[in-house]
Amino acid sequence: MSQTPELQIKDLHVSVEGKEILKGLSLDVRKGEIHALMGPNGSGKSTLAHTIMGHPRYAVTAGDIRFKGESVLEMESDERARKGLFLAFQYPVAIPGLSMANFLRAALNTRLAPPEEGTDGKVPARRGIAPREFRTLLQSKMALLKMDESFASRYLNDGFSGGEKKRAEILQMALLKPEIAVMDETDSGLDIDALRVVSDGVNALAGPDLGVLVITHYNRILNYIKPHFVHVMIEGRIARSGGAALALELETRGYDWTREKQEVTS
C-alpha cells in the first residue's frame, strides 16, 4: 500500500466560467479500491468528473491531478484514456448510424494502438483488433455483464434511457480495461435503473487491477455497491471521509450534519 496511488488529486481548485467550484479537493484512488463520492446537488461532483476527464470548460487554477505519478493536466482527454484512465462518454451525444459495436471497436483500437507520431514524420500504420476477434471479445464481455447481444447493434445513445447510457459506459469500460475508472451519475439524478446498471457493472468488473470512483448523490448506494471508502463533498471540498458506515450514516442523517461538523472541526 506504500506505493504511489494510481490517481492522486491534490488540493484541486477548478473554476467554470470564472466561478470557483472546486476549492481545494484532495483524494487518492488506488487500483483495487472502490470509492464512493457523495454529496448534495451542486456540491461539484460532476465538475470533478469532468475535470479528471479533461473537459476544456473546466479550468484548473491550482493543485494537480496525477495519474501513475504523472500530471495529466496538460494531456488531452484521449491521451488520459490511452494511459488507462477511464473516461465515460464525455459528450453523450446520439450518433445515429454509428452502432455500439463499431464505436466500441474504434475506442478499443485507440487504446490498443496509440497514434504515436513516428520520428520519420510518417503516419504509423495502425493494427487494430480483427473484426472476428473483436466480436468474440465483445460477446464474452456482454455475457459477463449479462447484457443482451442485441444491445451491441443499437445506434450509439440514440434514444437511450439513463440506464442504457450507463450500460454502454460499463460495456466500454469492460473492453478498455482501465486502471482507474470514474463513473458519474446520470444528469437525471435519481435514476435507480442507471445506478443499478453502474453498480452491477462495477461489482462484475472490480478486482485488484481496477480502481473505481463512483459519484452519486443517491445515498442508498450501499444497497447496490460495497465501497471501501466513502467521501462526502460539500461546496467543492471533501468534508468527510470514512468507510461504508459513513454512507449508512448519511442515509439516516442526510448531509447537513457533515456541514456542521466541518465548521466545528475546521
Ligand code: ADP
Ligand atoms: P454536482 O454534480 O455535485 O451536482 P456540479 O459539479 O454539477 O455539482 O455543479 C457544481 C456547481 O458548478 C453548480 O453551482 C453548477 O451550477 C456549476 N456548474 C457546473 N458545471 C457548470 C457549467 N458547465 N457551466 C456553469 N456552471 C456550472
Ligand code: MG
Ligand atoms: Mg452531478
